[in-house]
Amino acid sequence: xxxxxxxxxxxxxxxxxxxxxxxxxxxxxxxxxxxxxxxxxxxxxxxxxxxxxxxxxxxxxxxxxxxxxxxxxxxxxxxxxxxxxxxxxxxxxxxxxxxxxxxxxxxxxxxxxxxxxxxxxxxxxxxxxxxxxxxxxxxxxxxxxxxxxxxxxxxxxxxxxxxxxxxxxxxxxxxxxxxxxxxxxxxxxxxxxxxxxxxxxxxxxxxxxxxxxxxxxxxxxxxxxxxxxxxxxxxxxxxxxxxxxxxxxxxxxxxxxxxxxxxxxxxxxxxxxxxxxxxxxxxxxxxxxxxxxxxxxxxxxxxxxxxxxxxxxxxxxxxxxxxxxxxxxxxxxxxxxxxxxxxxxxxxxxxxxxxxxxxxxxxxxxxxxxxxxxxxxxxxxxxxxxxxxxxxxxxxxxxxxxxxxxxxxxxxxxxxxxxxxxxxxxxxxxxxxxxxxxxxxxxxxxxxxxxxxxxxxxxxxxxxx
Amino acid sequence: xxxxxxxxxxxxxxxxxxxxxxxxxxxxxxxxxxxxxxxxxxxxxxxxxxxxxxxxxxxxxxxxxxxxxxxxxxxxxxxxxxxxxxxxxxxxxxxxxxxxxxxxxxxxxxxxxxxxxxxxxxxxxxxxxxxxxxxxxxxxxxxxxxxxxxxxxxxxxxxxxxxxxxxxxxxxxxxxxxxxxxxxxxxxxxxxxxxxxxxxxxxxxxxxxxxxxxxxxxxxxxxxxxxxxxxxxxxxxxxxxxxxxxxxxxxxxxxxxxxxxxxxxxxxxxxxxxxxxxxxxxxxxxxxxxxxxxxxxxxxxxxxxxxxxxxxxxxxxxxxxxxxxxxxxxxxxxxxxxxxxxxxxxxxxxxxxxxxxxxxxxxxxxxxxxxxxxxxxxxxxxxxxxxxxxxxxxxxxxxxxxxxxxxxxxxxxxxxxxxxxxxxxxxxxxxxxxxxxxxx
Numbered sequence: 027x028x029x030x031x032x033x034x035x036x037x038x039x040x041x042x043x044x045x046x047x048x049x050x051x052x053x054x055x056x057x058x059x060x061x062x063x064x065x066x067x068x069x070x071x072x073x074x075x076x077x078x079x080x081x082x083x084x085x086x087x088x089x090x091x092x093x094x095x096x097x098x099x100x101x102x103x104x105x106x107x108x109x110x111x112x113x114x115x116x117x118x119x120x121x122x123x124x125x126x127x128x129x130x131x132x133x134x135x136x137x138x139x140x141x142x143x144x145x146x147x148x149x150x151x152x153x154x155x156x157x158x159x160x161x162x163x164x165x166x167x168x169x170x171x172x173x174x175x176x177x178x179x180x181x182x183x184x185x186x187x188x189x190x191x192x193x194x195x196x197x198x199x200x201x202x203x204x205x206x207x208x209x210x211x212x213x214x215x216x217x218x219x220x221x222x223x224x225x226x227x228x229x230x231x232x233x234x235x236x237x238x239x240x241x242x243x244x245x246x247x248x249x250x251x252x253x254x255x256x257x258x259x260x261x262x263x264x265x266x267x268x269x270x271x272x273x274x275x276x277x278x279x280x281x282x283x284x285x286x287x288x289x290x291x292x293x294x295x296x297x298x299x300x301x302x303x304x305x306x307x308x309x310x311x312x313x314x315x316x317x318x319x320x321x322x323x324x325x326x327x328x329x330x331x332x333x334x335x336x337x338x339x340x341x342x343x344x345x346x347x348x349x350x351x352x353x354x355x356x357x358x359x360x361x362x363x364x365x366x367x368x369x370x371x372x373x374x375x376x377x378x379x380x381x382x383x384x385x386x387x388x389x390x391x392x393x394x395x396x397x398x399x400x401x402x403x404x405x406x407x408x409x410x411x412x413x414x415x416x417x418x419x420x421x422x423x424x425x426x427x428x429x430x431x432x433x434x435x436x437x438x439x440x441x442x443x444x445x446x447x448x449x450x451x452x453x454x455x456x457x458x459x460x461x462x463x464x465x466x467x468x469x470x471x472x473x474x475x476x477x478x479x480x481x482x483x484x485x486x487x488x489x490x491x
Numbered sequence: 492x493x494x495x496x497x498x499x500x501x502x503x504x505x506x507x508x509x510x511x512x513x514x515x516x517x518x519x520x521x522x523x524x525x526x527x528x529x530x531x532x533x534x535x536x537x538x539x540x541x542x543x544x545x546x547x548x549x550x551x552x553x554x555x556x557x558x559x560x561x562x563x564x565x566x567x568x569x570x571x572x573x574x575x576x577x578x579x580x581x582x583x584x585x586x587x588x589x590x591x592x593x594x595x596x597x598x599x600x601x602x603x604x605x606x607x608x609x610x611x612x613x614x615x616x617x618x619x620x621x622x623x624x625x626x627x628x629x630x631x632x633x634x635x636x637x638x639x640x641x642x643x644x645x646x647x648x649x650x651x652x653x654x655x656x657x658x659x660x661x662x663x664x665x666x667x668x669x670x671x672x673x674x675x676x677x678x679x680x681x682x683x684x685x686x687x688x689x690x691x692x693x694x695x696x697x698x699x700x701x702x703x704x705x706x707x708x709x710x711x712x713x714x715x716x717x718x719x720x721x722x723x724x725x726x727x728x729x730x731x732x733x734x735x736x737x738x739x740x741x742x743x744x745x746x747x748x749x750x751x752x753x754x755x756x757x758x759x760x761x762x763x764x765x766x767x768x769x770x771x772x773x774x775x776x777x778x779x780x781x782x783x784x785x786x787x788x789x790x791x792x793x794x795x796x797x798x799x800x801x802x803x804x805x806x807x808x809x810x811x812x813x814x815x816x817x818x819x820x821x822x823x824x825x826x827x828x829x830x831x832x833x834x835x836x837x838x839x840x841x842x843x844x845x846x847x848x849x850x851x852x853x854x855x856x857x858x859x860x861x862x863x864x865x866x867x868x869x870x871x872x873x874x875x876x877x878x879x880x881x882x883x884x885x886x887x888x889x890x891x892x893x894x895x896x897x898x899x900x901x902x903x904x905x906x907x908x909x910x911x912x913x914x915x916x917x918x919x920x921x922x923x924x925x926x927x928x929x930x931x
Contacts, residue, residue, distance in 0.1 A: 078620045088622045089548020151546035155580035184495055200499050205506040212510050221575040223522030225583055230514035274502055278509035287558035289572040363554055363587040433562030438832045439590040440618050
């Protein structure tokens with residue numbers, strides 16, 4: 027099978043590789059368990075804003091559970107799901123077998139070991155004290171080993187490809203994983219992390235962990251899943267390559283915009299703002315590429331799992347553009363340190379990354395196992411999660427704006443707490459819908475793996491020819 | 492050459508370079524920032540308290556960074572790089588569901604308040620959403636001789652006597668250690684600036700913050716301006732002039748098309764007369780006159796008042812126009828109520844009811860209702876400890892506010908107390924406070 031660079035590989039997708047199917051199913055199932063667990067924790071934590079005296083024990087306290095929610099959704103749910111999908115994409119887009127099933131199991135075991143140890147130690151109060159790298163250093167070493175074994179497997183698989191070109195998905199997934207390994211090492215070494223120096227490293231790390239791990243992996247998986255679902259090639263291969271390099275060069279520089287008006291050097295903050303604007307280049311080119319791939323599908327797209335990717339693309343566009351605007355000092359002055367930031371991080375990590383993963387799972391898992399989910403259940407999942415996240419983000423954006431204005435007007439601090447309270451309740455409403463969606467997703471994963479197959483009927487419905 | 496190697500190796504090499512440039516090198520450089528003068532390293536107990544702070548996730552809701560923004564004013568002076576020299580783990584934080592704690596050791600210095608608040612925040616701040624931390628305390632039947640009980644209001648007290656455990660004590664020691672040392676004047680030989688230097692004194696932190704908010708975007712944080720577009724303030728003749736009329740006039744009414752040092756500036760400067768108070772304008776002007784090598788004579792808020800009225804200023808730095816000329820006791824109830832909420836309500840309660848047996852009530856209090864306000868004012872200025880009020884002995888020390896609030900602010904608070912919750916004490920004037928402050 028040969029193909030040109032622009033017409034990408036819509037290889038026949040018969041479930042002919044049971045090892046690959048086993049690997050993908052296991053990664054997705056494991057990730058899904060973490061999704062349900064860590065978002066249950068998130069939901070509990072959100073209710074503590076309204077009922078601070080509910081469940082007052084150390085193990086169920088806000089300060090410990092918040093870290094379990096963020097690290098669990100990041101490094102267990104999203105990371106496991108994306109690595110599983112990336113391994114599958116590496117094999118299928120290269121027309122090759124997975125390099126090593128055994129290595130894939132080792133990666134999954136390491137990732138799960140890190141996640142279990144990280145969750146348990148956090149609940150016992152062992153916290154490194156830096157956001158998004160709260161796990162103790164040796165647990166983050168285990169996570170790093172999981173990434174190293176995973177990227178080794180991806181590279182070795184792509185190395186066996188049947189054509190000279192490397193499909194764009196693999197650029198993103200392999201690149202993103204390699205950069206993240208560098209990032210993990212930089213954030214681990216202690217020699218340059220004292221006082222304000224640690225602030226500088228944290229500024230670098232906390233944005234890179236999102237923008238050079240979840241973003242490229244989600245885009246990479248979507249570059250493969252979307253053409254599969256739409257049965258047409260991606261609009262422009264070169265636009266994807268262009269976005270790849272610009273994302274790589276601009277993103278590592280924007281971190282300090284998390285510490286605007288802090289004692290970090292002013293020029294470092296200004297540089298970060300300038301490159302936050304530059305980020306519009308990869309974001310708009312990536313978005314345009316996906317939306318142009320979608321063109322002309324509006325009549326039936328809402329009956330296809332591709333609609334998850336459509337939401338993800340809009341989540342990417344809105345969340346990233348919002349990030350650029352938030353970086354301006356004039357707006358940061360209002361929104362920084364408020365709940366607006368939490369709304370932003372859910373718009374990106376949920377509206378973009380998590381929806382992209384779901385699109386990838388619904389697109390690829392049935393092709394691996396030959397078992398299709400119920401369309402109705404997929405629709406219920408979609409609407410619960412989509413409506414939930416809209417309520418969530420709207421509520422926290424409003425809450426954050428009100429908090430910022432209250433501070434700006436010189437009201438007492440407690441006034442801003444009282445004013446935000448009704449919106450925190452709405453956040454819990456949105457969160458409840460999202461969580462209900464996750465339960466339906468878990469059911470769908472079960473139908474796509476061990477449950478009853480719905481193959482023929484659903485296949486005919488969801489993949490238009 | 493292998494294409495895979497080019498993409499993965501090449502991009503990783505680029506990324507590593509950027510990671511060193513944006514992460515490692517700033518880390519190396521900023522790890523060496525020297526401590527702010529007066530900053531103390533943590534004691535072993537305080538360091539243990541910081542570990543508790545981290546392990547309970549306090550930093551998710553409390554920042555430790557005061558920004559040079561108006562909204563952050565109540566938390567302290569803007570944070571300086573050297574403030575973090577002893578802070579590893581750094582705890583600047585990213586979200587404020589609770590107030591900033593950079594200066595909490597000064598703002599709320601009572602360990603007893605801190606213990607009650609940690610055991611059950613809603614015992615002292617009813618609207619608080621902070622979690623309670625009962626596991627930092629133990630409940631005992633009999634108070635050990637060397638311990639002090641946490642005196643909780645009855646509705647929040649458990650069966651026995653509550654005492655803090657080692658983690659609780661360490662955490663409070665850490666919180667009380669969070670004090671921002673005052674920033675020393677940066678210019679060698681510059682006039683020492685503090686409230687105690689008489690009516691002309693100005694708050695350097697406030698001036699710097701106001702300057703950063705209102706002026707620095709054009710004139711630059713270092714007063715250097717932008718060549719040809721915004722004039723520099725460092726070395727400017729008007730800023731350094733003994734007679735401040737032109738300087739005050741420029742801030743009040745703006746400027747446009749002026750020629751300064753032979754350079755014509757087209758960009759108009761906006762008028763601040765309607766945006767800033769007289770005191771704020773005086774603070775900004777004094778900041779400009781004492782920074783970046785400038786040596787202009789300092790001014791007072793009264794000078795700004797006079798300039799607004801177009802009265803000629805006879806600037807004589809040794810005999811300043813007294814700001815305390817206003818005779819009639821008037822006060823702004825909104826300001827008094829706000830200041831009370833910020834500084835007093837945590838202990839005395841928003842309704843002046845206090846906490847029985849721990850913090851005395853102000854409603855109906857003799858001192859608050861006395862015709863002679865001297866004791867009321869000195870209590871505010873110097874604090875109080877171990878006094879019996881209405882037959883009840885109060886162990887908790889009230890902190891002194893002399894160094895934390897201006898005379899006007901203290902007058903506003905006292906007048907608020909004297910006119911609220913059924914109290915009917917006569918009002919005090921600014922002059923009363925100034926007089927008692929001077930009397931050592």
